[in-house]
Amino acid sequence: MTADLHVVGRSVERNDGIGFVTGRARYSTDLVFPGMLHLKMVRSPVHHARIRGVDLSAAERVPGFVRALTHQDVPHNVYTILGLIGVEPEEEFVLAVDRVRYVGEPIVAILAETEAAAYEAVARVHLDLEELPAVFDMDEALAPGAPIVTHWGSNAFSYDGDDHRKVRLGDVEAGLAAADHIVDGEYRSGPIEHAPTETTGCVAVPEPNGRFTVYTNTQALYFSLDNTSIILQLPGNRLRFIGGMVGGGFGGKVDVIVEPLATLGAMKTGRPVRYVYNRSEEMQVSSTRSPWIIRIRDGVMADGTIVARRVTSYADCGAYSRQTPYAITKHAANAAGPYAIPNVAIDAWCVFTNRTPTSAMRGFGVTMASFAVEVQMDRVAEVVGLDPWTIRFRNAIRNGDIKPHRKPAADVALVETMQAAAALVGHELPAELRAMTSAPRDQQDGGR
Amino acid sequence: MASVIVGFKLAGREVEVMASPLATLQQVLRTQLGHTSVKDGCRQGGCGSCTVLVDGEPMLSCLLPVQDIAGRSVTTLEALTPAEGLHPVQRAFLDANGFQCGYCTPGMEMLAVALLEHNPQPTREEIEDALGGNVCRCTGYEPIIEAITAATGSREAGR
Numbered sequence: 001m002t003a004d005l006h007v008v009g010r011s012v013e014r015n016d017g018i019g020f021v022t023g024r025a026r027y028s029t030d031l032v033f034p035g036m037l038h039l040k041m042v043r044s045p046v047h048h049a050r051i052r053g054v055d056l057s058a059a060e061r062v063p064g065f066v067r068a069l070t071h072q073d074v075p076h077n078v079y080t081i082l083g084l085i086g087v088e089p090e091e092e093f094v095l096a097v098d099r100v101r102y103v104g105e106p107i108v109a110i111l112a113e114t115e116a117a118a119y120e121a122v123a124r125v126h127l128d129l130e131e132l133p134a135v136f137d138m139d140e141a142l143a144p145g146a147p148i149v150t151h152w153g154s155n156a157f158s159y160d161g162d163d164h165r166k167v168r169l170g171d172v173e174a175g176l177a178a179a180d181h182i183v184d185g186e187y188r189s190g191p192i193e194h195a196p197t198e199t200t201g202c203v204a205v206p207e208p209n210g211r212f213t214v215y216t217n218t219q220a221l222y223f224s225l226d227n228t229s230i231i232l233q234l235p236g237n238r239l240r241f242i243g244g245m246v247g248g249g250f251g252g253k254v255d256v257i258v259e260p261l262a263t264l265g266a267m268k269t270g271r272p273v274r275y276v277y278n279r280s281e282e283m284q285v286s287s288t289r290s291p292w293i294i295r296i297r298d299g300v301m302a303d304g305t306i307v308a309r310r311v312t313s314y315a316d317c318g319a320y321s322r323q324t325p326y327a328i329t330k331h332a333a334n335a336a337g338p339y340a341i342p343n344v345a346i347d348a349w350c351v352f353t354n355r356t357p358t359s360a361m362r363g364f365g366v367t368m369a370s371f372a373v374e375v376q377m378d379r380v381a382e383v384v385g386l387d388p389w390t391i392r393f394r395n396a397i398r399n400g401d402i403k404p405h406r407k408p409a410a411d412v413a414l415v416e417t418m419q420a421a422a423a424l425v426g427h428e429l430p431a432e433l434r435a436m437t438s439a440p441r442d443q444q445d446g447g448r
Numbered sequence: 449m450a451s452v453i454v455g456f457k458l459a460g461r462e463v464e465v466m467a468s469p470l471a472t473l474q475q476v477l478r479t480q481l482g483h484t485s486v487k488d489g490c491r492q493g494g495c496g497s498c499t500v501l502v503d504g505e506p507m508l509s510c511l512l513p514v515q516d517i518a519g520r521s522v523t524t525l526e527a528l529t530p531a532e533g534l535h536p537v538q539r540a541f542l543d544a545n546g547f548q549c550g551y552c553t554p555g556m557e558m559l560a561v562a563l564l565e566h567n568p569q570p571t572r573e574e575i576e577d578a579l580g581g582n583v584c585r586c587t588g589y590e591p592i593i594e595a596i597t598a599a600t601g602s603r604e605a606g607r
């Protein structure tokens with residue numbers, strides 16, 4: 001049978017490989033157009049402030065300065081990424097209006113003939129800022145009296161009218177009360193920057209037919225196109241986005257925001273505009289993975305059966321929510337791990353602070369849940385005196401089991417995957433575990 | 449600052465450019481001469497993506513004022529790529545999938561070419577050492593080390 005397969009089981013040459021090894025692959029940040037202007041951003045130097053005034057007069061005198069873009073130039077001055085996936089409220093501006101909430105928040109875009117002139121003009125913009133108290137810690141942000149980051153008076157994102165995302169199955173208090181052991185764990189992670197080798201950027205080119213061609217390294221071409229169309233109040237048929245070459249993304253180029261302003265610059269000047277982050281912008285300003293605090297309390301029987309799990313999680317979305325509220329929802333669906341537990345309570349908060357906004361990165365919301373749950377499983381194993389394999393097999397989810405969000409598990413293969421993993425690392429499993437399958441419990445039970 | 453005219457050799461041919469005295473070789477190659485295999489990851493000597501050969505030595509073109517290379521000879525990946533087919537190092541990177549997003553690849557290959565020129569049979573440790581200044585965020589480096597190791601073999605076989 002395998003003789004008929006042309007791809008499966010074979011190493012196939014990538015069709016874009018020649019472009020990479022010859023350096024001919026064309027990245028959007030490689031492009032140069034005649035008359036191209038450079039966009040550089042005036043950014044907040046402080047964590048939290050009211051903007052009292054912006055004085056552009058010295059910047060305008062820099063040789064090579066072409067024009068500035070302020071919030072008044074942006075037709076729909078809202079960062080619409082969340083709206084595109086149906087999450088509200090819209091709280092982030094494309095260019096700051098009267099307040100900045102994190103270091104690096106964009107305030108005024110400068111267009112100039114050369115990069116050097118653009119930097120020079122940026123340095124000469126005078127900001128009159130009234131600094132406000134800032135908060136950087138999630139526990140502090142949720143405590144009474146904390147400086148409030150959002151415009152609606154709370155540092156928590158609202159889910160269905162509640163101040164956090166909830167998942168409930170069974171009766172977690174009763175489960176914990178009936179357990180032989182209680183196992184507590186707290187897990188914390190810091191923000192992680194994707195640090196792609198090619199920084200975020202694009203070039204927007206005005207075309208003779210009134211359209212704009214935008215060459216961009218976004219990971220989400222149509223997301224970026226929709227975003228630009230809404231922010232500029234421009235029909236989609238006037239925008240042509242060309243992408244595909246992404247010099248490292250890892251989620252960091254999913255909700256980029258360079259295209260609307262580059263295109264606006266091209267509209268206002270009639271010239272191509274290049275807006276590419278420098279390395280320090282990439283590290284300081286582009287979204288990171290959220291930092292997390294995850295607290296787990298398990299109720300466990302003497303034989304290792306987990307009868308109750310309470311997960312309380314906090315993700316720091318920074319100054320603006322971006323895709324972190326969505327990450328919390330994914331988190332809440334996965335935070336109990338791939339285990340069959342009859343009584344579960346999950347409470348997950350999306351917390352605002354004056355840190356760099358956080359957003360998408362490889363499995364965001366789930367990655368840290370998996371880390372916390374699997375370290376917790378090792379602790380549970382230690383407490384009841386079982387080995388780490390047995391504790392996982394004994395609690396592994398099977399087809400037909402009800403997951404914490406009350407959907408039955410289908411097409412799961414955790415038991416078989418662990419059996420294969422054991423074989424790969426040369427670990428001899430006891431016969432009891434080797435005999436298990438993911439078949440529904442009422443059809444076969446070699447387990448519990 | 450008034451611009452200056454700087455002459456140097458690029459891919460064996462004499463070129464002259466007009467640039468501000470502190471313009472970097474990286475920016476001149478990318479924006480004036482179309483050698484966009486020279487990448488632009490950090491402009492602070494931190495990522496190695498702009499590596500070129502100057503008189504055969506690997507150098508970070510983002511840290512080189514173009515006037516400092518007046519009269520010298522510069523080699524980029526454009527110069528190494530044959531009109532047809534691939535340089536043995538390129539072939540080795542392609543075969544080993546020594547790339548994912550491709551952005552660090554030209555710098556890695558220039559470095560590999562320089563390494564193999566100096567040391568045709570590098571040990572794994574010597575390859576790792578040579579790659580110390582070149583950042584790849586995708587591959588985890590293993591396929592790149594594999595590619596350079598394979599290039600060692602192909603050079604030998606080609607002799």
